[in-house]
Amino acid sequence: MYYDVIMAGFGGQGVMLIGNLLAYAAIREGKNVTYLPSYGVEMRGGTANCSVVVADEEIGSPVVGRPGSLIIMNRPSLVKFEPRLQPGGVLVLNSSLVPAAECQRDDLDLVALPLNDLAREVGNDKLANMVALGALVAKTGIVALEAAKDALEDALNPKYHRMIPINQQAMDKGAALV
Amino acid sequence: MxxxxxxxxxxxxxxxxxxxxxxxxxxxxxxxxxxxxxxxxxxxxxxxxxxxxxxxxxxxxxxxxxxxxxxxxxxxxxxxxxxxxxxxxxxxxxxxxxxxxxxxxxxxxxxxxxxxxxxxxxxxxxxxxxxxxxxxxxxxxxxxxxxxxxxxxxxxxxxxxxxxxxxxxxxxxxxxxxxxxxDPWKPEKTAGDPDREWLITGARGRQPRLIKSLYLADGEMEKHNWRLQEKYRRLAAEDVMVETRHTDDARLVVVAFGSMARIAKTSIEQARAKGLRVGLIRPITLYPFPTATIGEISRQGARFLTCEMNTGQMVEDVRLAVENPGQVEFYGRPGGSVPTPEEILARIEETYQD
Missing domain, CATH: 3.40.50.970 (Thiamin diphosphate (ThDP)-binding fold, Pyr/PP domains)
Structure with a gap:
């Protein structure tokens, strides 16, 4: 298997964290993985993205030109990455911030979810990233949802481990909606 | 794994x-x-x-x-x-x-x-x-x-x-x-030989040693320089490292190092999937350069495409290594840009001749 995804949003929305989380889940499943963060003068409120490649075979390029799927958390990221998504690719879109109607293409597998609102239902707006990852994993099967949930232990600093259950609930919420 | x-x-x-x-x-x-x-x-x-x-x-x-x-x-x-x-x-x-x-x-x-x-x-x-x-x-x-x-x-x-x-x-x-x-493996050898005759370790019980790069006596400088060159010759004979892939039947050989080589690996698999016979030479030691490997593969008559994230540096060494410098094309991107696998693929398709 080979799978790649670009995750993008505002700095602070947690796209780097879910990129890491997906990578740790892939490692738990014995797969090869590369995690490549966007790199520059990154800051809270600016835009941030990361590319994650998961494969059984040796991974060539960690730089992803035409991703097979996208998680898009804000409007600038939709403008930047939608044209690059492969035809038929999965687009998980945060419709709390970007109405689904703003999608320009009709050859995509669009999963538009009000991620901020769904996260608030779980208990905290900041869990929107976890809802998105739950949705992506359930939709694509890149890794098992359980592996992603278990990998929180690897990806989160131990001082936040008390937050693992609520993060897992957020992932379940996203997974249940696709 | x-x-x-x-x-x-x-x-x-x-x-x-x-x-x-x-x-x-x-x-x-x-x-x-x-x-x-x-x-x-x-x-x-x-x-x-x-x-x-x-x-x-x-x-x-x-x-x-x-x-x-x-x-x-x-x-x-x-x-x-x-x-x-x-x-x-x-x-x-x-x-x-x-x-x-x-x-x-x-x-x-x-x-x-x-x-x-x-x-x-x-x-x-x-x-x-x-x-x-x-x-x-x-x-x-x-x-x-x-x-x-x-x-x-x-x-x-x-x-x-x-x-x-x-x-x-x-x-x-x-x-x-x-x-x-x-894989964070641990090597057996974790130090150089303690008996090396030049180490500065305190001269107790032995003659003092001098490490220097100044040679003023007649003939000394030339001798020192020839000794350095002899080391570089031995290095080139014993410790060149290079990865080759799909070069046996290749009509076009991409030469790239470091992150560019890794991006190009995906482009090469994409080209192979389209039926293009494309290979890769990836120098792992840039000095000493894998001149012999490149020369040998060049005698199969393939064209070469050197890919670098600069405007043409290693390509000079590739041209010196091949049989015919006219075999060598270049694709470069200067500082400020990183190519995607698809962009390298486009250049491969443009350069390829069956």
Whole structure:
């Protein structure tokens, strides 16, 4: 298997964290993985993205030109990455911030979810990233949802481990909606 | 792969961990993006193993601290980028002249000048042709994955000791910032031979020793230089490293190193899937350059496409290595841009002739 995804949003929305989380889940499943963060003068409120490649075979390029799927958390990221998504690719879109109607293409597998609102239902707006990852994993099967949930232990600093259950609930919420 | 024992690390951290596992106990450096994870890791972990981390007042100071430590025979390293590496060039020349083994990491920045912090390969000439004065070479290693960053850090210390040379690990922001699972193996050998006849260890009970690069007596300088050249010849005969892939039937051979080679690997598989017979030569040692391998493959009559994240540096060495320089095409991107696999593929398709 080979799978790649670009995750993008505002700095602070947690796209780097879910990129890491997906990578740790892939490692738990014995797969090869590369995690490549966007790199520059990154800051809270600016835009941030990361590319994650998961494969059984040796991974060539960690730089992803035409991703097979996208998680898009804000409007600038939709403008930047939608044209690059492969035809038929999965687009998980945060419709709390970007109405689904703003999608320009009709050859995509669009999963538009009000991620901020769904996260608030779980208990905290900041869990929107976890809802998105739950949705992506359930939709694509890149890794098992359980592996992603278990990998929180690897990806989160131990001082936040008390937050693992609520993060897992957020992932379940996203997974249940696709 | 055995998932259990792998660690998930940034490339920069992989280098630092490998250095400590290779017995490096001394790090002298000055911070600069995109390699700050290396001093950060060293500052945290060297004291745990009884080592010494020292942030110098400048890159010039750090490379000269390296020189002093190397003269005692310990494994020692520094790391920097772009402008910092430029400042160290005088020290590189002195390390070469004094024949001292050490490791330096250059996680290149886009230049010239202060430039930008993202990936580039604009420092090939400086690394391979020498940025300091005199007739010398560094051993230059070009890893292309996290695991290779780890492995070549260990190898870098060994080669430095074998030839009494400075080894440079040449990378960029892609390699420094990428995170991958890495096997953190530990080498058996974690120090150079304590009986080396040149080590400065205190002259108790023996004649004093002198490490120098100044030779003024009649004929001495020439003799010293021929001895250095003899080392470089032996290095080229015994320790060239190169990866080749799909070259047996290739009509077009891509030559690329480091992160560019890794991106190109995907382009080559995409080309193969379209039925194009495309291969890859990936120099792992940039100095010594895999001239013989390239020459041999060039005699199969294939065309060559050298791909670099600069406007044409390694391509000069490829043209010197092939049978007919007219075989060699170039695809380059200057500092400020990183090509996607699809962009390299487009150039492969344009250049390819069956």
């Amino acid at each position: 055995s998932a259990a024992k792998k660690v998930f690390l940034k490339g920069n951290e992989a280098i630092a961990m490998a250095a400590i596992n290779a017995g490096c106990r001394y790090y002298f450096g000055y911070p600069i993006t995109p390699q700050n994870d290396i001093p950060e890791y060293m500052a945290r972990h060297l004291p745990e193993v009884g080592g010494e981390f020292l942030q110098a007042e400048s890159e010039i100071a750090s490379i000269n601290m390296l020189l002093g430590a190397a003269a005692t025979g310990v494994r020692v390293m520094t790391s920097s980028s772009g402008p910092g590496i430029s400042l160290m060039q005088e020290g590189f020349s002195y390390l070469a002249g004094n024949e001292l083994p050490a490791l330096v990491v250059n996680m290149s920045r886009q230049g010239p000048g202060l430039g930008g912090i993202n990936a580039t390969q604009g420092d090939y000439f400086q690394a391979v042709k020498g940025g300091g004065h005199g007739d010398y070479h560094l051993i230059v290693l070009a890893p292309h994955t996290g695991q290779e960053l780890y492995d070549l850090t260990i190898k870098g210390f060994e080669l430095a000791e074998k030839y009494r040379c400075l080894t440079m690990l040449l990378g960029d922001a892609i390699l420094g910032q990428i995170k991958e699972p890495i």
